[in-house]
Amino acid sequence: MSSDNTNNTNKTESGPPDINNLAGGLFRKCQVLLSNGGKKSKWIFLALILLAGAFYTAVYTVPSDSVAVVLRFGKFNTISSAGLHLKLPLGIDQVNIVPTKRQLKQEFGFATPGATDPKQNISLNNIFSASDRRNLELSRNQVGETQMVTGDLNTALVEWVIQYRIADPKNYLFEVRDPAGTLRYVSESVMREVVGDRTVDEVITIGRQEIEVEALKKMQALATKYVMGISIDQVQLKNINPPKPVQASFNEVNQAQQEKEKLINEARRDYNRIIPLAEGERDQRIREADGYRIKRINEAEGDVLRFNALYNQFKLAPEVTRRRIYVETMQKVMPTINKKIIIDSGTLGILPLLDLTSIEGSK
Numbered sequence: 001m002s003s004d005n006t007n008n009t010n011k012t013e014s015g016p017p018d019i020n021n022l023a024g025g026l027f028r029k030c031q032v033l034l035s036n037g038g039k040k041s042k043w044i045f046l047a048l049i050l051l052a053g054a055f056y057t058a059v060y061t062v063p064s065d066s067v068a069v070v071l072r073f074g075k076f077n078t079i080s081s082a083g084l085h086l087k088l089p090l091g092i093d094q095v096n097i098v099p100t101k102r103q104l105k106q107e108f109g110f111a112t113p114g115a116t117d118p119k120q121n122i123s124l125n126n127i128f129s130a131s132d133r134r135n136l137e138l139s140r141n142q143v144g145e146t147q148m149v150t151g152d153l154n155t156a157l158v159e160w161v162i163q164y165r166i167a168d169p170k171n172y173l174f175e176v177r178d179p180a181g182t183l184r185y186v187s188e189s190v191m192r193e194v195v196g197d198r199t200v201d202e203v204i205t206i207g208r209q210e211i212e213v214e215a216l217k218k219m220q221a222l223a224t225k226y227v228m229g230i231s232i233d234q235v236q237l238k239n240i241n242p243p244k245p246v247q248a249s250f251n252e253v254n255q256a257q258q259e260k261e262k263l264i265n266e267a268r269r270d271y272n273r274i275i276p277l278a279e280g281e282r283d284q285r286i287r288e289a290d291g292y293r294i295k296r297i298n299e300a301e302g303d304v305l306r307f308n309a310l311y312n313q314f315k316l317a318p319e320v321t322r323r324r325i326y327v328e329t330m331q332k333v334m335p336t337i338n339k340k341i342i343i344d345s346g347t348l349g350i351l352p353l354l355d356l357t358s359i360e361g362s363k
Helices: 001-015 018-036 039-058 130-134 169-174 179-196 199-208 208-227 242-318 318-336 356-362
Strands: 059-062 067-072 076-082 083-086 093-097 105-109 148-151 154-166 231-239
Touching: 039 059, 059 067, 067 148, 067 169, 076 169, 093 169, 105 179, 148 179, 154 199, 169 356, 179 208, 179 231, 199 208, 199 231, 199 242, 208 231
Parallel strands: none
Antiparallel strands: 059 083, 067 076, 067 093, 105 154, 148 154, 154 231
């Protein structure tokens, strides 16, 4: 009972098995087996080790965003897709994993913190010591990639990013010794050429999109010419600044240009607001004048027709028409006269005055 309790206590206190102890125990058992057994046992043991090593080196897995380029005795053999695969063991076949479905990028003039791709930025291993690299940030002024001469012999600090994919893994691995480094040199060369064809104002302000499009075309053409197996998807300009000694003056010029654009936009806004209003008032007055013209013409034509009609009636009965015209005229004239004197043409003396105005006023 005491021995059982002791064994149980040891199992409880030991916890999970120790890998080193298990490996050591297995190695001691193998030594005992080899020392006690004959030659046959030794050969069987060596055969098992070889089989285990062969199986371990014959199986490989390809991630979903990559393909595997298989080399047989150092020569290209085949390309395997994503998944679990088998190859010839013991170093006969070698597998290179190439991320063909992953979008890669290279940064020029700056460094993204925490980037895991060593080809994404310029390596400082060959430039600075380990102690200096810990306190050093990647700078365009130090590396010299951002300093570019424009077409008007000015200097600009250009930062950009290229995004690319590995289109042909075979060409990527075997046609160019260092495809990522070559792509970096190609990108810098093309960017210097494109920037050198433009003025500093175009590079910093209005020509960014044209530079990106032209640089993308030229980079892809060179990548195809050099059979790099790379497809460039995008070229994007980041910060573009003048050199530090003239940066303050350049900022003042930019502010002046922005103020100029602001005033021009305000003037265009007032123009777009006032001119349509003036044109509307002009059209309104033109329509009013046309309406007045048509009205006067119609009234004149109506008066002519009325006069002609009266004239025709006058010719038929001149006396009646004359009296009618006289009566209608007196009806219009008499209400406008304040004092009225009535005279009888048959009276020889002075007719007594009848003040109609005072009588009307009393009423």
